[in-house]
Amino acid sequence: MSSALTDLFRHPIVQAPMAGGVSVPRLAAAVSEAGGLGFLAAGYKTADGMYQEIKQLRSITSCPFGVNLFMPQPEYPGASAGSAGAAGAALPSAAAIDVYAHQLAGEATWYEAELGDPDSGRDDGYDAKLAVLLDNPVPVVSFHFGVPSRDALDALHRVGTFTLVTATTVEEALAVQRAGADGVIVQGVEAGGHQGTHRDVPETDGGGIGLMSLIAQVREAVSVPLIAAGGIMRGSQIVAALAAGASAAQLGTAFLATPESGANALHKQALTNPLFVRTELTRAFSGRPARGLVNRFMREHGPYAPAAYPEIHHLTAPLRKAAAQAGDAQGMALWAGQGHRMARELPAGQLVEVLAAEIEAARTELSAAPASGGGA
Numbered sequence: 403m404s405s406a407l408t409d410l411f412r413h414p415i416v417q418a419p420m421a422g423g424v425s426v427p428r429l430a431a432a433v434s435e436a437g438g439l440g441f442l443a444a445g446y447k448t449a450d451g452m453y454q455e456i457k458q459l460r461s462i463t464s465c466p467f468g469v470n471l472f473m474p475q476p477e478y479p480g481a482s483a484g485s486a487g488a489a490g491a492a493l494p495s496a497a498a499i500d501v502y503a504h505q506l507a508g509e510a511t512w513y514e515a516e517l518g519d520p521d522s523g524r525d526d527g528y529d530a531k532l533a534v535l536l537d538n539p540v541p542v543v544s545f546h547f548g549v550p551s552r553d554a555l556d557a558l559h560r561v562g563t564f565t566l567v568t569a570t571t572v573e574e575a576l577a578v579q580r581a582g583a584d585g586v587i588v589q590g591v592e593a594g595g596h597q598g599t600h601r602d603v604p605e606t607d608g609g610g611i612g613l614m615s616l617i618a619q620v621r622e623a624v625s626v627p628l629i630a631a632g633g634i635m636r637g638s639q640i641v642a643a644l645a646a647g648a649s650a651a652q653l654g655t656a657f658l659a660t661p662e663s664g665a666n667a668l669h670k671q672a673l674t675n676p677l678f679v680r681t682e683l684t685r686a687f688s689g690r691p692a693r694g695l696v697n698r699f700m701r702e703h704g705p706y707a708p709a710a711y712p713e714i715h716h717l718t719a720p721l722r723k724a725a726a727q728a729g730d731a732q733g734m735a736l737w738a739g740q741g742h743r744m745a746r747e748l749p750a751g752q753l754v755e756v757l758a759a760e761i762e763a764a765r766t767e768l769s770a771a772p773a774s775g776g777g778a
Contacts, residue, residue: 407564407584407585407627407629407649407650408649408650410439410466410541410542410564411434411437411438411439411466411650412437412438412758413436413437413438413754413757413758413761414640414644414648414649414650414651414761415433415437415438415439415640415650415651415653415754415757415758416438416439416441416468416629416650416651416652416653417429417430417433417438417439417440417441417652417653417654417657417750418441418595418631418652418653418654418657419441419442419443419444419445419468419469419470419544419546420443420595420654420657420658420663420665420737421443421444421445421446421470421472421595422443422445422446422735422737423664423665424443424658424663424664424665425441425442425443425470425663425664426442426455426662426663426664427442427455427458427459427462428462428662429657429660429662429663429664429750430442430459430463430467431459431462431463431465431467432660432662432749432750432751432754433657433750433751433754434463434465434466434467435463435465435751436750436751436752436754436755437754437755437758438754439466439467439468439542439650440459440463440465440467440468441467441468441469441470441542441544442455442456442459442467442468442469442470443470444469444470444471444472444531445470445471445472445526445546446472446526447527448527448530449527449530449531449533449534452469452531452534453534453538456469456538456540466541466542467540467541467542468540468541468542468543468544468566469535469540469542469543469544470543470544470545470546471526471528471531471532471535471543471544471545471546472526472528472545472546472547473528473545473546473547473548473549473550474524474525474526474528474548475524475525475547475711475712477524495708495710495713498708498710499520499708499710499713499714499717501706501708502703502706502707502708502710502714502717503517503520503717505703505706506703506717506718506721509699509703509721509733510720510721513721513724513725513728513730513733514724515720515721515723515724516720517717517718517720517721518716518717518718518719518720519716519717520710520713520714520716520717521713521716522712522716523712523716524712526712532554532557535558535563536557536558536561539558539561539562539563540563541562541563541564542563542564542565542566543558543563543564543565543566544565544566544567544568544587545565545566545567545568545583546568546596546598547568547596547598547599547600547690548600549567549574549577549578549581549583549600550565550567550581550583551581552581552582555581555582555583556582559582559584564584564585565582565583565584565585566583566584566585566586566587566629567581567583567585567586567587568586568587568589568598568631569586569587569588569589569598569600569620570589570590570591570597570598570599570600570610570611570616571599571611571616572616572619572620572623574599574600575588575620575623575624576623576624577600578624578626579624579625579626583626584626584627585626585627585628585629585649586620586624586626586627586628586629587628587629587631587652588613588616588617588620588628588629588630588631588632588648589613589616589631589632590610590611590612590613590614590615590616590617590630590631590632590633591610591611591612591613591632591683591693592612592613592632592633592693592739592740592741593613593631593632593633593654593693593739594633594654594655594658594681594693594694594737594738594739594740594742595654595692595693595694595737595739596688596690596691596692596737597610597683597690597691597692597693599691602690602691602709602711604709607683607685607691608683608691610683612632613630613631613632613633613634613643614642614643614646616632617630617643617646617647617648618646618647620647621646621647621648627649627650628647628648628649629648629649629650629651629652630643630644630646630648630650630651630652631651631652631653631654632739632740633655633739633740633741634651634652634653634656634739634741635653635655635656635739635741635744635745636744636757636760637756637757637758637759637760637761637762637763637764638760638761638763638764639651639741640757640760640761640764641761641764641765641768653757654739655673655738655739655741655742655745656741656744656745656746656753656757657750657753658670658673658737658738658745659673659674659745659746659747660747660748660749660750660753661747661749661750662749662750663750666726666734668726668729668731668734669731669734669736669737670747671731672695672731672736672738673695673738673742673743673745674742674743674745678695678696678697678731678736678742679696680695680696681693681694681695681696681738681739681740681742682694682696682700682704684700684704684707685704685707685708685709685711685714686699686700686703686704686707686718687699687700687707687714687715687718687722687735688711688712688714688715688718688735689707689708689709689710689711689712689713689714689715690709690711690712690714690715692735692737693737693738693739693740694735694736694737694738695736695738695742697731697732697733697734697736698732698733699725699732699733699734699735718735721733722734722735
């Protein structure tokens with residue numbers, strides 16, 4: 403096991419753990435074999451499902467890799483700012499979910515699917531997964547949606563695991579350092595998929611900080627290594643993140659389009675399809691802010707989705723699956739970062755090599771640039 407972040411890779415390139423079947427073993431293996439750091443996503447899997455993927459990954463590579471866990475979500479209070487109805491009144495969380503389920507009834511009829519059970523669990527099997535990772539240690543474990551306890555982090559350290567936690571603000575990064583994690587994944591608002599905020603506060607929707615500003619602010623506040631995440635698609639952007647204070651960059655959307663990715667073919671095609679021109683943060687599919695390509699489902703339901711994760715994720719899961727089976731990208735959660743139009747359909751290992759070459763080229767160009775002098 404490695405004790406230093408830079409010992410885990412030859413190139414400062416980390417493949418983001420994308421849940422929902424995207425970050426499969428063959429993708430993580432290809433990235434790690436090419437000198438980056440591949441990741442498995444344990445979110446939405448059972449503990450045994452995670453363990454089987456770890457075994458499969460180890461059968462095809464001996465290189466370091468990581469596993470990402472979702473933190474358990476706190477219970478909602480009796481009443482919250484879950485959803486505003488037509489009159490703008492705040493509804494209790496349970497009532498807001500019921501209202502949203504009623505709104506989605508037409509989708510269920512259209513796709514001939516039943517809505518999911520919103521009460522399918524809030525902890526994502528966290529304790530069982532953590533137990534597996536303590537019994538069968540992996541080089542890196544990262545956490546999303548909150549900060550694990552110091553006891554959990556210490557236990558992972560004792561078995562030789564390097565720990566990372568996502569943060570979207572300086573305050574969150576400070577909490578990560580106080581808890582004893584080895585590093586912070588600094589996630590800018592440009593990132594595709596779910597924002598890794600520690601507390602889901604509806605009042606802050608859309609108010610995230612851009613990556614470059616966030617790296618600089620966090621670098622001044624904490625001393626642990628940083629991994630930059632959010633909209634990065636090119637080697638020159640990685641160099642910029644490193645110059646701002648990061649030790650490596652985490653790329654998700656860039657690897658989503660690779661043949662090794664487990665993403666649905668419609669999702670891969672949508673990244674560069676002129677039909678999908680922009681991304682937005684939405685609660686439409688999961689109840690938590692997540693960035694995706696704007697499609698019909700997001701436009702029609704996003705404004706009304708309550709702040710209720712993972713209840714809304716469970717509720718809409720059958721609809722998303724049915725849309726994919728029907729070949730209808732307009733009903734799928736097309737998670738993507740702001741740089742999605744720059745996606746390249748290269749094999750994952752080749753993409754790492756291309757990014758590494760771009761990093762070297764950008765560094766060479768910077769070193770060769772004349773220093774700016776004073777005016778005449």
